[in-house]
Amino acid sequence: MTLKHWLKSSCAVLTAVGLLQPPMVRAQEAPGDVTMQPKSSDFVQQYATDMNRQPSLTTAEKIALLRQKVKYVFVLFQENRSFDFYFGTFPGAHGLFTQSASDTPGFVQALVDTDGSLTTISPFLIPQTVNTASGGTVPIYPADTASVDHSHTGVVNKQHFVNSVSQNDRFALDEEGLTIAADGTIVSRTTGAPPSAPPTLMKKQMGELVMAHVDCDTAPYLWQYADRFALFDNFHMTVTGPSTPNALALIAGQSGLTQWALHPEQASTNTASPVIASSGGQPVLGDPGPFPGSNLDQSPVKPPWNPDDENPNTPALNQTYASLPLSFMGRDIEATVSTDPNPVLDLLDIQHDIQRIAADGNPPTNWGWFQEGYDAEPTDSPAEPLHSSYVLHHNGPQYFGYIADNAPVASTHLHGLADFFTAVQNQQLGDEGGVFYVRGGYDNNDGLLPVDPNPAVQAAFPGSDDHPGYSDVQISEQLLADTINAIAQSPYWSESAIIITYDETDGMYDHVPVTSRVNDPAGLPLEPSSRIPTLVISPYGKSHAVISQSSEHSSVIKFIDNLFNLTPLARLPDEKRGFALGQSELGQRYVGPADADTPGVGDMLAAFDNARLTGDAPPLPASFAEIAPNSPPSLPHYPGGGCYTLNIIPTDYVNGKLLDPAPADFNPRPSLTPGIPSAGDWTP
Template identity: 50%
Template sequence: DDPFWGSPLDPDPKVPVNPHDFTSPHGAHVQINQTYASLALTTAGHAIRRETAHDENPRLDLADVRQDIAYLAAHGQKPVDWGWYEEGYGKAVSTAHEGPTDADGVHAAYITHHNGPQYFGYVANNPAERDHLHGASAFFTALKTGGLPATGGVFYLKGGYLNDMGLTPDNPSAKARRNFRGDDDHPAYSDSQISEAFVARAVNAIARSRYWKHAAIIITWDDSEGDYDHVPPPIVVKGPDHEPLTFGPRVPLIVISPYARVHQISHTVGSQASVVKFVDKVFGLTPLALLPDEMKGRRLGLKEFGEANVGPADAITPDTTDLMTAFDPARLDGKARPLPPSYAIIPDHDITTLPQFGGKGCQADGIVPTDVAKGIHTKIPADFNPLPKTNPSA
């Protein structure tokens, strides 16, 4: 469900929603206000009291992080800037491609439930924290104009239902060209080539900017969308009903940086928490798992469920990688030269001309799929439809 904040149930909405999320005849269904700790708190460091003082309902929004706030005020590090940039959130100039952003057609490209910070009252209900939320186009503007902080920070970039590149799918179906203009790689509305163009455009923009020499770009996915995986997911914990809870199928994670190893695959075990663990390490943040309110929750999980792993996994989880195996120690130590921007840049023409690379796919990278190498050529069933919205009856 979408966040409460900005929804029709929010009595004083200050953050946007896509109104199509609430056209169901059953009415609006939203999540309750989230109140546990996140990077939005720990990045405030020792300035946490000043940051949370702007909260418009501290009794509700800060109820479960009071001890965390006191701890960070006393022991936190220098504040770290952050920004969330998501397609359709901001007030970018409306085009025929990205849809309206006015109050009537509101944020047509925006996927409200993809905006993690918007679920938290201490972000959405705090003007000082809301200032960290932007539309995706603002990210590219900031790269061009030097609008990101010189001291660095943590910046998230997400696509949406539509794209502002003016791209339409390379597909003979008019319905597909109309219904699959999204750029966040979800198969129900996104086109995979447009989604890859969005990522490549962002990588190019960072590589060409003044920020490349300090950059670590982490590209990952939120779930597998049903893709097959031959590796059984590990059991993480057992739930209150004593049934095992596992990770889902693996998803890719790509690190691009002037300090990265090249042509390497890391075999360390990780999870989404690895990204948080990496941020903790780079900026010296107090891990979420070690904050007092979260430690209290961990003890409660052990007492009630017999599980010590309840809570954030950015500490007390030695089997969760912090992603440092993606980086070349020699480059980090200055013993080897950082990679130049050209190493990451893809020619713009190859990004925006569909089909990309003339439709050669794996051939363009010199890759032969395993089955093809074995002489196995899968026959696609006649009724197979990879774009179900274009033909719901199939």
């Protein structure tokens, strides 16, 4: 049953009226940082965190308890969705309808119509079906959408910063190749002149798509996890731009600011240098392939490369600053880096970091990066070359020579996706715990195809990492469910914290403004950027809660630092030298990782339930995290309707009426399936 049909019943409408705007219970432990969601179902409510019975804990006490209870951190790292795209209408979260339209930045945006006239566009729900003029109903399959502009300069244009604060009001125009000049006229982004022709239908539809969102009918598994566990509604991507910079930020808290400060000749603006013009320089702002594994890499044993993903002749510069995998080496670091075949290239910028990490005396932290296509996968086709499903530029560790070109390190810690499930099933993750990253790719290991029967769509959207343009939402949800089910069915669940997060927004609209703290070498805003979906799932986590603490990728690092007693990357000596040079030579204070000493970067501790940590409340059972654990993967998820199944009414429905219908000419895939779905002659 679809949400629309469900809400037509009188009893459902009465329920809707009662549930739309209940009073919010604010957390006593951190006022404003934790909000309990409005009730969804009796089943979930029995596990919901009781904020009135939370023991008082200092930060040190909470970290000490977490170290006793949590040994395994699983980071499920997905792709290219904004918070508003998935959770903009999630009850209890800071969303599209939390405030009035006039108080929501960018809620009404300029859009140029195909006849050249100026119109507007506001956020809208992508429907499951549209009606044609003749009275027919056409499914449009919102699980499969085109990818929009998520380049560094494109997203900066969309966000439109004024006095370092984003206005978020040029998302639609950017998709049409347009922007607004200083005098208020609409001009071409590339020429700065008035456009020579009106936008095509395809361009206009892309301008609409960037403002779209989905809900529990399209992404029911994500909403189920958000309903049952802790949803962050103020978690931001670190770097304004595409995937690679934020894959680096997840493990390093930056995309090369330290390297830029230490080597200003590597600045991304130094395009007079052929090396910088080819690589993009520092910090990394685009999606070049990694230096390790490229044709420029002279290491005797190199990591894999997917030539269909990136050009092996124009890789990024080798990344030479500290990262979590460096810290994970612990007291064995000197022996570990001794097998690096390129010490001058890889280790010169971290010599003092190595000494500090060794002196800390911490035992090594076990870790693994499991990414589809890095090695052979069980569903690989004999007709496709090895690594064909490998999204090379999504593998953060491969960008660091001291990881990827050090053969013993790479072989121990970098793996394919199926290797994760084998390791969990066989309990091979180590008794001491560790940190384990899981990523999908261009295909999926479940053998699933999109529900859309169009062969072109099925061929284009088999991916599992949730990246628009090649990944299907529900295929990607299935990877999350497969992973969480595997953990829940293993001994690891009782000592686990699972973090679902994303790299970046894909350039999709999110309304919450950001204040830039760091600019790139060209002076454009760089860090932090728009909100992304993030959830924490743990037997010791809060349930049915929204966490509003300001956070970003460095918050994941900060949580791991605290849990494993690691010196923060920001306090390692070579990074501190980078901060000092950033201040003195570049005129910027926060040129480096943000896992310490940077205001506005949370530690994720609010996601954990004090009562569960102290034993005053029981841990959440593994079954609470499982989704269809005994059923083979199939699509669609919850055929009767996700919102109906979860008993959740999105905030854009009031008294059964949808507040934000889609534009009449909307198309979720303007290039792949061109035309107007409501015209009656469109092929999904």
